[in-house]
Amino acid sequence: MRRATLSPTAALEVWIVSPADGYGTSTPGIARLTALGIVATKVDGQSLRDIVREAGGQLMISVFPSSTEISVLAPGNAAGPLAQALLARVLHPAIDDAGFRDAKLRLAEQQAVASTDPDVLLRDAIFGGLFAGGPFRASTYGAPTVLKELGLADAQSYAVAAYVPANEIVVAVGGGLDEAALSAQIAQAAPSAARSQAMPASTRSQPQSTALNGGLADTGGVALGWAGPAVSDERMSTAMDFISDYLTRPDYGLVAKAIAADDPRADFNGQFITLRDTGIFYMTVAAGKRSPDATIAAINEAMAPLLRGPLSKPEFDRALAAFRVHTLRDTQTPEEMADNYGWYFSQGAPAYAPAATDMTLSSDYYSQAAALTPDIVFEAAKTYLSVKPVIATVAPRPLTPGTTSMLIEGTRQ
């Protein structure tokens, strides 16, 4: 729990560390289907979705390969009751027939939207190229064919296996939260301990020499991905975060600016994803006018200064100060802070979360950042980014008159 004093809102989140494609046989989409079913199932005539909407809040489900996040952005005046509802429904999950049917419909809609989103397809292809097995290889949306076969019992079984105390953390960030009351609610809502199942291992793929085909999307695009350090190597992970900031931050990063300079319509994204075993650094460019080869050449050229040798001390000092400020700015809202805590918990490193800091920045993450040097950053770049990346492409699908992309943003519920 953390206070955030300037916003009259509270971010309330439950994170469940579990494989998105299930335990045992890979079932892509099962985590998403289960979470959607939980928030749609009515208890005493109301679902969690109903309760949150009526209180003027927003409910969000985010599913990552190794974790599920169910969160509520609550107006400050409703934070207490919404925390109670979230905890009751997620820590003691129930899915009934009606909730399951609703979840299936919503997931089908999300699959349809995701199936043409170049960013989603490129990211999935990169992950699929870097991993030979485990949850990171599979799409978190799954395919319509798999969804069709899934039944209520599958979602219920997944909930029983995944939604257990050993896998869960509750994060609350905001102003005006009653910490004692919240703790009591958590204690009251916490289920009795149940045996958790092990997360399937994520095995790395052998390097591939050809570009992966991500399929057809709304626009064409290309992505590059590299495997990075595990989160336990905090020095290298922080260096990779610095590199990500230096290269990919919109309007600032070397690659971001290089792509935008010649092609303002191109949609560039990039980041280093901190993960428990193998971090991922990737960049995607969609809707650009360049060919994939030309895009890759532009990216390589923009990255070159970082791979040639250590940055000069003045440039490094400036960039490090900017990196600190960027990180603070990116973890400023209650939702951003809670997401950040939850993510690092799900990677087994809650104390390393950038959001776990204070005014003096005397925290694990910012200490690691302060200890960075040009040589450490160069070492990270050389180790992880000078190797051949995994490359994926998507092609633009033919236009279909009479259709327009739906407007639901992300998976906001």
Add this chain to the structure above:
Amino acid sequence: MIARTLAATALAFLTLTAAAPAPDVAHFPQASTLRLPNGVIITAQISSDAPIASAAVFVPAGLAQQNATNAGIAAITAAAVLRTPVDNGKSLTAAAQAAGGDVAYTVDPEATRFEIEAQTSALPQLLADLAKALAAPDPSQFAAARTEVAAAAKSDENNPAMVAYAMVRQVRYQGTGFAFPQGGRSTSLTRLTVADMQRFAASYQYGAGTVIALAGALQPGQIDAVGKSFASWPARSAPQPPSVTAEKRQHEIVAHRNIQVPWLAVGYAAPSQFSKDFPAMLVIQALLGRGGDVHAFSFGSGGSAETADYVGAYYQYEARPGSFLIFFNGGSGDIDAGLKQLEEGISRLRSQPLPEELVTRAKKLALGDYYLSVTSLSDAAWLLGRSATSPDGAGFEDALAARISSVSAADIQRVARQYLADETVAVVLPVSSGR
């Protein structure tokens, strides 16, 4: 920005009658407010969450203060301010970004707003740099600024939601600059000169009417330093923008664009943000379909906000009078059915008081939207700045929440009757073959 459908759920809401308790309210942090001798208002909300802070600087000339011949000059001037060298030849934008911060502008109906977010220790200097650039935007940046604005304006011309919004404003704000495209027209932009930019820059340099709102981990000395940067602004009051004659006729206007499905916007008059009717209109917005926030269609750095898929309600309350629009997109539902639902919903709002239970639920939604609109430092600075110009001062933030909670069924009916009539319908149709 979240655009939601004006879905059946939103209007079906008008038929629900489940009991619900009256909403409580939350509270905003206390603010300090200082008025400099020249009239500039400095207001601040202090936190100790992290060593960063945000500033919103409102100068008293925006879209409404433009005219037919210089439409677009507000955006060009603001873009030139951001490009003005302030630190060893570095532009204001480059200086902010080099330190990890950022600076942006938005042209509001009656103000131009600059936002700076940075490490706390860097913010006073960046605001001092902004004050200098505001007073004298670099003439050599005019051409680049005009090119930047022209590109964004051209993009707006192909965005059906922006086109529909512009058409509604063209009818409802005749006589003010707010009736013109926010980035100007290509014909007027090409005729603009450096002298036009300098005249516009002079038109916002008034102490009274300028507000600097700060949010974040600031020390008193840093707030004082910000005040000193604006202490030399002339001690005079900004003139009132041209007034608008209320539109009492129904209009339907049609445009064609290269789009795949038809778009439609229905616009009504609405109370502006400091009107006594504002809280009731926010509740009506919650009843008719929550849409994006007041800046969903704003024009600023990087062009307009992303509105390509916008549907649902949009309440522009920073303009005087305000506007309330409902957007329909033929690609995301049946426009005829949506229009019918809208007409029925409005008819019901106007004809009789709603059940108390329904009003209570709508107030919760309106309150939720209000609170959820303030999550970042930049949100906090914006709300604080606008509150500082209200008759309530910074207390407006909490007062508005209390007023939303006090809205009655009779208030809703009265406000619906007063404003939700004489609509302007803007239709954007696909270009048919042969056109």
